[in-house]
Amino acid sequence: xxxxxxxxxxxxxxxxxxxxxxxxxxxxxxxxxxxxxxxxxxxxxxxxxxxxxxxxxxxxxxxxxxxxxxxxxxxxxxxxxxxxxxxxxxxxxxxxxxxxxxxxxxxxxxxxxxxxxxxxxxxxxxxxxxxxxxxxxxxxxxxxxxxxxxxxxxxxxxxxxxxxxxxxxxxxxxxxxxxxxxxxxxxxxxxxxxxxxxxxxxxxxxxxxxxxxxxxxxxxxxxxxxxxxxxxxxxxxxxxxxxxxxxxxxxxxxxxxxxxxxxxxxxxxxxxxxxxxxxxxxxxxxxxxxxxxxxxxxxxxxxxxxxxxxxxxxxxxxxxxxxxxxxxxxxxxxxxxxxxxxxxxxxxxxxxxxxxxxxxxxxxxxxxxxxxxxxxxxxxxxxxxxxxxxxxxxxxxxxxxxxxxxxxxxxxxx
Amino acid sequence: xxxxxxxxxxxxxxxxxxxxxxxxxxxxxxxxxxxxxxxxxxxxxxxxxxxxxxxxxxxxxxxxxxxxxxxxxxxxxxxxxxxxxxxxxxxxxxxxxxxxxxxxxxxxxxxxxxxxxxxxxxxxxxxxxxxxxxxxxxxxxxxxxxxxxxxxxxxxxxxxxxxxxxxxxxxxxxxxxxxxxxxxxxxxxxxxxxxxxxxxxxxxxxxxxxxxxxxxxxxxxxxxxxxxxxxxxxxxxxxxxxxxxxxxxxxxxxxxxxxxxxxxxxxxxxxxxxxxxxxxxxxxxxxxxxxxxxxxxxxxxxxxxxxxxxxxxxxxxxxxxxxxxxxxxxxxxxxxxxxxxxxxxxxxxxxxxxxxxxxxxxxxxxxxxxxxxxxxxxxxxxxxxxxxxxxxxxxxxxxxxxxxxxxxxxxxxx
Numbered sequence: 001x002x003x004x005x006x007x008x009x010x011x012x013x014x015x016x017x018x019x020x021x022x023x024x025x026x027x028x029x030x031x032x033x034x035x036x037x038x039x040x041x042x043x044x045x046x047x048x049x050x051x052x053x054x055x056x057x058x059x060x061x062x063x064x065x066x067x068x069x070x071x072x073x074x075x076x077x078x079x080x081x082x083x084x085x086x087x088x089x090x091x092x093x094x095x096x097x098x099x100x101x102x103x104x105x106x107x108x109x110x111x112x113x114x115x116x117x118x119x120x121x122x123x124x125x126x127x128x129x130x131x132x133x134x135x136x137x138x139x140x141x142x143x144x145x146x147x148x149x150x151x152x153x154x155x156x157x158x159x160x161x162x163x164x165x166x167x168x169x170x171x172x173x174x175x176x177x178x179x180x181x182x183x184x185x186x187x188x189x190x191x192x193x194x195x196x197x198x199x200x201x202x203x204x205x206x207x208x209x210x211x212x213x214x215x216x217x218x219x220x221x222x223x224x225x226x227x228x229x230x231x232x233x234x235x236x237x238x239x240x241x242x243x244x245x246x247x248x249x250x251x252x253x254x255x256x257x258x259x260x261x262x263x264x265x266x267x268x269x270x271x272x273x274x275x276x277x278x279x280x281x282x283x284x285x286x287x288x289x290x291x292x293x294x295x296x297x298x299x300x301x302x303x304x305x306x307x308x309x310x311x312x313x314x315x316x317x318x319x320x321x322x323x324x325x326x327x328x329x330x331x332x333x334x335x336x337x338x339x340x341x342x343x344x345x346x347x348x349x350x351x352x353x354x355x356x357x358x359x360x361x362x363x364x365x366x367x368x369x370x371x372x373x374x375x376x377x378x379x380x381x382x383x384x385x386x387x388x389x390x391x392x393x394x395x396x397x398x399x400x401x402x403x404x405x406x407x408x409x410x411x412x413x414x
Numbered sequence: 415x416x417x418x419x420x421x422x423x424x425x426x427x428x429x430x431x432x433x434x435x436x437x438x439x440x441x442x443x444x445x446x447x448x449x450x451x452x453x454x455x456x457x458x459x460x461x462x463x464x465x466x467x468x469x470x471x472x473x474x475x476x477x478x479x480x481x482x483x484x485x486x487x488x489x490x491x492x493x494x495x496x497x498x499x500x501x502x503x504x505x506x507x508x509x510x511x512x513x514x515x516x517x518x519x520x521x522x523x524x525x526x527x528x529x530x531x532x533x534x535x536x537x538x539x540x541x542x543x544x545x546x547x548x549x550x551x552x553x554x555x556x557x558x559x560x561x562x563x564x565x566x567x568x569x570x571x572x573x574x575x576x577x578x579x580x581x582x583x584x585x586x587x588x589x590x591x592x593x594x595x596x597x598x599x600x601x602x603x604x605x606x607x608x609x610x611x612x613x614x615x616x617x618x619x620x621x622x623x624x625x626x627x628x629x630x631x632x633x634x635x636x637x638x639x640x641x642x643x644x645x646x647x648x649x650x651x652x653x654x655x656x657x658x659x660x661x662x663x664x665x666x667x668x669x670x671x672x673x674x675x676x677x678x679x680x681x682x683x684x685x686x687x688x689x690x691x692x693x694x695x696x697x698x699x700x701x702x703x704x705x706x707x708x709x710x711x712x713x714x715x716x717x718x719x720x721x722x723x724x725x726x727x728x729x730x731x732x733x734x735x736x737x738x739x740x741x742x743x744x745x746x747x748x749x750x751x752x753x754x755x756x757x758x759x760x761x762x763x764x765x766x767x768x769x770x771x772x773x774x775x776x777x778x779x780x781x782x783x784x785x786x787x788x789x790x791x792x793x794x795x796x797x798x799x800x801x802x803x804x805x806x807x808x809x810x811x812x813x814x815x816x817x818x819x820x821x822x823x824x825x826x827x828x
Binding site for chain 1: 519611746817
């Protein structure tokens with residue numbers, strides 16, 4: 001597909017210029033993008049309503065229609081997002097470290113952009129703007145491929161962002177939206193080695209798996225969260241109840257929501273009935289091990305598949321464990337390495353859990369729902385990495401950069 | 415291949431234990447490894463001499479025989495390498511950053527090992543020891559696959575390292591050598607997603623290409639260096655001559671050696687004859703553009719292929735350029751992103767070169783030969799990354815780690 005290669009080449013060229021823009025130039029451009037969105041709300045809504053209409057005709061389910069639908073408020077939030085990103089510190093050019101060598105060499109480790117960042121996403125049009133502005137502020141060209149459901153919305157949004165760049169006298173190719181939403185084009189995009197520096201899939205588990213399997217360019221795996229709350233025998237049970245309720249029910253569709261409860265056998269008989277009563281407020285469906293079932297009669301049994309499932313829904317799997325070691329073993333087996341929580345007043349148990357549980361974020365007495373760029377104080381995020389290479393956990397501007405060593409000498413040879 | 419999966423599973427299990435070893439335990443183990451090498455020199459030499467013998471019988475070329483051959487000195491150097499690594503700061507457990515949030519959450523960003531590191535390499539048996547000790551000190555299990563020429567040497571070395579671990583009461587599976595040197599086994603190894611966390615190929619361009627093409631696990635691309643020295647019109651020509659000579663001739667077989675000379679047209683007539691005279695001391699063969707040929711009659715023409723070639727030999731391609739911009743463009747086209755050098759007394763030219771040349775290391779008035787973990791003050795290195803993801807430039811202990819966020823709360827919910 002010539003066209004796609006061409007676009008990527010233009011993105012690469014644009015990325016070279018973008019890497020040299022100073023902070024002020026980038027800030028002005030981001031404000032111009034925000035302004036362009038705010039001034040064109042009717043046109044965006046018009047494009048979006050056509051997307052929504054077609055999605056309904058095609059029988060797309062309501063949850064996806066909700067993600068697809070833009071409102072005036074959502075558009076204003078996107079624009080505000082661009083302004084917020086503009087206010088974040090510019091990572092590019094930061095001197096991360098200076099090394100003075102005995103031979104007189106002065107080495108600076110300087111932050112640089114990655115280059116061209118590919119984003120493959122699904123039905124949420126706000127990802128177009130969120131990703132584009134984060135890539136832009138971190139000096140990277142964004143090569144976007146959204147889902148076919150949001151095609152008209154995404155096209156309109158990308159057009160406005162590009163126009164804003166042009167009006168600022170900057171290269172619009174810093175932001176490019178693939179105009180082919182076929183699966184074939186996505187696969188082609190995943191193969192653009194040497195043109196796309198890193199690919200970040202944003203969406204459900206199926207999308208992420210497909211990208212991991214097909215990509216020939218480096219991928220950052222994001223956002224699958226089979227998260228556990230472990231209630232230790234030394235837990236404050238009122239705290240445990242609050243944390244569990246928040247982790248499960250405050251927003252079940254997101255990746256940092258809890259999917260599974262582990263309870264130490266010493267407190268199971270006391271904790272489970274009250275936890276059940278609390279989660280009943282949100283009509284949570286329980287699936288439990290035999291010991292859970294003995295304490296909470298009438299709930300469904302939990303299968304191995306249940307323990308491995310990220311429900312993203314008002315469903316909770318539950319297991320009573322003999323010990324913290326068994327809890328850690330269970331987490332090792334089923335965790336996707338996103339966010340894991342222990343509730344305990346026992347410092348040694350907390351230390352053991354923090355050391356032995358292998359996840360991007362390990363919580364001691366706090367809800368898993370905090371795994372989020374803003375909650376961690378990074379400003380916006382482009383996703384939450386569940387891999388260890390390059391970046392782990394919430395990925396902000398800094399995680400969209402690499403570095404370069406600039407070595408100053410006066411004739412040194414080796 | 416069951417066997418290979420089994421080995422990787424054991425490595426993964428060992429990595430979990432290794433991640434928890436404290437610094438003292440790891441140091442003692444590294445000293446025990448060094449001791450084991452020093453005490454078994456005759457046995458290592460015996461295994462190695464059989465490898466060398468077979469390699470000669472198979473008509474392996476001399477350069478490779480040299481890399482394959484161990485001597486008492488080389489074994490002692492490996493042992494010393496293990497002791498040196500033991501003396502480096504332990505990256506595991508370092509608190510990289512602490513974040514205090516307004517809601518009272520206290521977040522620590524803590525360095526953790528990557529897990530299992532796969533190393534695929536060629537004929538140099540010292541890579542077995544160097545890689546194993548760097549992985550070990552950074553808390554990672556090493557899963558090694560050396561070339562068939564060095565099989566007996568590698569087997570002996572790995573056996574000694576594993577014995578040293580066992581004698582310390584530690585898990586020997588932290589270091590594993592694949593006992594199948596077939597190409598099929600290597601390909602199988604590259605497919606162990608979920609078992610090998612990252613694969614680092616160490617060897618020639620062919621090996622690295624093959625790993626990049628076949629791997630289904632994350633790879634860090636290392637060590638291809640088509641490095642340039644650009645002599646600006648504002649260069650101190652004596653300095654330029656010294657740097658060029660050092661970059662080209664001090665060790666042409668390594669990746670940070672220069673392969674190509676770019677000379678500004680304003681100084682070409684003066685610089686090229688003296689550079690030629692200097693490089694004649696090492697009988698360097700020149701291949702030049704027409705303008706180079708006009709100044710240095712009798713040298714061979716440089717083709718596009720020459721400019722794209724990492725000779726790793728006493729050969730130099732040369733091009734006279736109109737401007738620094740043309741030099742940068744040439745480098746963009748042919749550079750592998752390893753090390754690039756400008757020689758100039760003009761600060762603005764230096765700044766432009768440093769900003770616009772996209773390489774792991776950019777040198778202003780110093781030889782490209784300094785791109786090296788020890789020369790950068792990191793201690794040992796496992797390779798030089800020429801990619802931007804995860805790590806760029808020399809990779810020391812720190813570059814073999816990831817991080818984890820440990821979040822301390824007292825009941826916070828969102």
